[in-house]
Amino acid sequence: MSPKNQVHPLSYLCVKLVSAQLIQALSDDEGRNYDVVLEYLFDATYEVVQELLKNILNSVNLDAATRFSCLQVLLRQDVRKLDTGIFPHSYYEAILKVITQKGTGLQQLNLKGVWVRDHPAQLSELVTNLTKLKILVIPHMADDQVLQAISKAQSLSVLDISGECSFTSSGLRLIRNETLTCVDIGYFGKKSICQQDESDCDIIAEMIENLPNLTCLRTYSFTGTSLLTLYRKNSKHKTRLKYLHDTGTSDEVIEAIINMCEQLKSIHLDTPQKGVICRLKQLKKLNCIKLVHHDSADLLDYLADSGAALQVLKLNHNKRNALDLCDVCLCVPNLHTLECFQLKLAFSQMDTFFMNLENIEILYCDVSDSSLKCILMNCPFLKRVIIGCVINMTDGDVFRLCAECDFLCLEELWLSCARGLTCISVELLMGHCPNLKVLGQLSGWDIHQEEIEYLRSVILYTNTDLTLLPLGTFS
Structure with a gap:
């Protein structure tokens, strides 16, 4: 239960x-x-x-x-963390004024719900006054005036200036900081950073050089190209980056990454050139990989050689060749999280078990029901399962799964398109999985709203910690 x-x-x-x-x-x-x-x-x-x-x-x-x-x-001067939440435009200026006057002790400020890009002078004054800031989240808001104020905040460790901002390279060059470890900047998939024609990769290269303790450069998708620029300038330069995201990675770029990022633990590569993935084995601390439009043969070669070090594997957009999850299982015995998006998947060996897998997401993939059943049966410690594909399982299949598997660790189960499942499967899973707390996406099951309301009333009156999703009405 x-x-x-x-x-x-x-x-x-x-x-x-x-x-x-x-x-x-x-x-x-x-x-x-x-x-x-x-x-x-x-x-x-x-x-x-x-x-x-x-x-x-x-x-x-x-x-x-x-x-x-x-x-x-x-809001008092001793409050350390503030997340403003979402406010209408008419409140923006007043909120900035209140925080500037009363929030001088803040160490963490998130203005994500208050888009104050039309008030750069007030935002600059706010940053200048909050001398203890360590974390500042202001996406889509920064300009050169704001960056000048940020450059004086020498306690900052995390800075989010991502999105469509109006700063220039001159403003970015002002940020020279020994404490900044994590920066969000730019848009996913876009090279453009500043409001000018200067090479954005060169600007990011300068930023990496000016932030010696930077461990994470998020959002920006061409970090490898920037590192190559820096590598050509000084091949002995070492960074402390533990995460990076690159697009169209060439052999020259991966050479720069390998030589400059010895601390790298997580990497996201979009459309890497052939042979690049195999070279990742030279990054000895790597334990998390995300690949988009990758070469299947390169991936399998890498996993066969260095898969034992991986804990997280995320694969997107490759339906040219089927990926046999048994190969992943055999090569990556310590895998903790597996995410598959728009792939062709298979599971060929019934006696292959993922003994450490806790989280799995399979979204918009070509995969058979038999393979999905093997995944559920051969991963004994699963905590979170999200399957966003059309599946043809019936209540009888769920009954047999429950009879054969304990699902002792399962906390979250999402089956987004399972028209063969009814209210009976909900009751089976509720009664069988001792740690199940979230069950969805029931709008894709053969269930009527009245049945869901009945189950929710049972959950309420029995004080059961289970959420049936979606929460709203559905047909």
Whole structure:
């Protein structure tokens, strides 16, 4: 049987209770209770205030005016983390002003729901005032003025300036920092970074050179080309990169990566040239690989030679040749996570077992029902299974799977298009899997809304910790 809901800790219940009282007290437009609330929370620790802000600002059904009032009153100089949540445009300038004045102790700020690119002066002032910032998330917002303020924030370790920004190479060159370890910049699949014609790969190369402790350059999809630029300039230069993403990787580029990125643990290659994947075996610390439009023979050669070091394997877009998952199993015995997107898959040997696999995603792949059954039966420690392909299993197949497999670890199961499964399969899985907490996507099953509502009522009255998805109505 799926697990029972545990009693929420007292701290959680207190946050919910006090949040509700604060929302009620601060929901009037005249602010009559502001002083009373301030006095009430005067002795509260910053952790308490921080949790109250997090709970209130991320309340989906709470109006913007009340959330803003709570931000005004609750934000104190000792609060360390703030995620503003989503606000209407009319609140942007006021929110920046409040954070600038009261958030001077913030170490982590996420403005993702407040797109303030039209207020660069105020955003620059905010960054300048928040001298303790370690994590700053401002996608689509930065310009040269903002980057100049960021360049003075010498405690930053994580910076997100991804998306369509209006800074130039001159602004990026200002960022020289010993503490920055992770930067999000640019768009996936686009070389363009700045608002000018200068080579963007050259600019990223300079950024890597100016950030000696950078371990992760996310979002940007042509890091390898930038490393080649830097390698040609100084072949002895070493980076601390542990993750990179490259597109159209050539033999020359992979040579630069191998020589400059000895600490690399995770790599994402889109359309690498033939022979590139085999050379990944020279990266001794690599344990996570994502490949898009890859050569199947190169992949199998690499796995046969160095697969034992891999824990995560993500493969996209290759239906030219069938990938036998048994080959992956035999070559990658320590595989923890496997993701397959638009592949042709097979499972040829019934006696082959993934003994360490916990997470598997199979989306839009050509794969037979028998292969899917083998995967479910031959991975005894699966925790999360997502199958986004058309499958023709019946309730009888699910019954036989439950009879043959314990599914002791299974926590999440998604079968997005399984028209042969009915309410009977839901009940079978609920009763058989002791740790199952999420079951979906039931809109793709042969189930009526009334049956789902009945099951949800059973789950509620038996205090079962199981979510049936989607939560809304479906036909």
